[in-house]
Amino acid sequence: MSETPNLDFAGTTPYEDYVQADVLTHLQHPLSDDPGEMVFLVTTQVMELWFTVIVHEWQTAADALRADDLDTALAALRRSTYELKSLNASWEPLAHLTPAQFNSYRAALGEGSGFQSAMYRRMEFLLGEKSASMLVPHRGAPRVHDELEKALHEPSLYDEVLFHLHRQGLEIPAHVLTRDVTQRYEPDPGVEAVWAAVYSGDPQAGPARLGEALTEVAELVWRWRNDHLVATRRAMGSKQGTGGSAGVAWLEKRARKNVFPELWTARSHV
Numbered sequence: 001m002s003e004t005p006n007l008d009f010a011g012t013t014p015y016e017d018y019v020q021a022d023v024l025t026h027l028q029h030p031l032s033d034d035p036g037e038m039v040f041l042v043t044t045q046v047m048e049l050w051f052t053v054i055v056h057e058w059q060t061a062a063d064a065l066r067a068d069d070l071d072t073a074l075a076a077l078r079r080s081t082y083e084l085k086s087l088n089a090s091w092e093p094l095a096h097l098t099p100a101q102f103n104s105y106r107a108a109l110g111e112g113s114g115f116q117s118a119m120y121r122r123m124e125f126l127l128g129e130k131s132a133s134m135l136v137p138h139r140g141a142p143r144v145h146d147e148l149e150k151a152l153h154e155p156s157l158y159d160e161v162l163f164h165l166h167r168q169g170l171e172i173p174a175h176v177l178t179r180d181v182t183q184r185y186e187p188d189p190g191v192e193a194v195w196a197a198v199y200s201g202d203p204q205a206g207p208a209r210l211g212e213a214l215t216e217v218a219e220l221v222w223r224w225r226n227d228h229l230v231a232t233r234r235a236m237g238s239k240q241g242t243g244g245s246a247g248v249a250w251l252e253k254r255a256r257k258n259v260f261p262e263l264w265t266a267r268s269h270v
């Protein structure tokens with residue numbers, strides 16, 4: 001057996017065939033001459049890849065909960081928390097931009113904005129933040145539009161959690177179980193009461209472990225939103241966003257929302 005790695009391949013390397021690194025590392029086309037734009041572009045692409053993995057995990061968790069397979073759901077949620085931490089750590093290169101540095105390439109972005117990220121929207125839909133109007137920007141991209149439309153009509157991860165808890169004998173209100181899943185999930189006092197009961201009971205029981213796994217996810221998503229908000233405030237103050245919103249003021253409103261709301265409010269009643 002040889003001690004050195006194999007160098008001789010008939011075609012492309014097996015690494016390339018699997019990873020497609022050649023494709024991946026030639027997808028960077030900066031729009032300005034500014035040397036600082038490259039890391040802005042690549043960080044955005046890296047985040048898109050993390051969004052893709054996280055959507056995959058939450059979809060796995062939702063499917064598993066539909067089959068009342070709690071172990072598979074918890075494993076996927078746990079993996080997603082490690083991935084969310086990596087996602088959040090990737091803010092570092094963009095967290096210290098001065099307005100002058102950001103201005104060096106901002107105009108080249110035109111109307112481009114992360115607001116138009118379809119994979120981020122898939123994440124928000126899975127969390128219960130549904131909105132049909134969020135499909136509108138994607139009319140020109142059939143594959144993306146179809147995927148988002150399917151996600152809009154499917155129960156969110158949180159809907160699947162509540163259906164699962166209902167099948168475990170917990171009293172999720174009927175109007176929550178029959179809600180129109182294409183609409184944004186609104187916090188419900190009956191669901192809050194269920195979580196309060198879960199948290200007052202055995203911490204090793206399935207629903208309690210699920211509640212804590214979801215709380216971990218919720219906190220890390222909230223951290224992403226807040227890190228984004230602070231990076232934006234540093235880079236552009238209160239200017240309007242390239243996507244046409246009020247910028248920081250709009251992001252502040254988004255960041256104030258609690259993910260899986262009753263998991264937070266129920267704590268006051270335990």
Ligand code: HEM
Binds near residue numbers: 243244
């Ligand atoms: C310092 C760099 C950044 C600045 C100044 C910035 C600024 C903004 C602003 C002002 C908005 C509001 C919409 C608009 O009017 O454009 C926004 C939304 C958004 N940005 Fe960024 N952004 C930055 C980096 C990133 C990166 C790297 C990503 C990763 C993909 C990203 C993803 C998003 C997403 C997903 C939204 C929509 C949030 C929502 O719907 O709640 N942003 N950004």
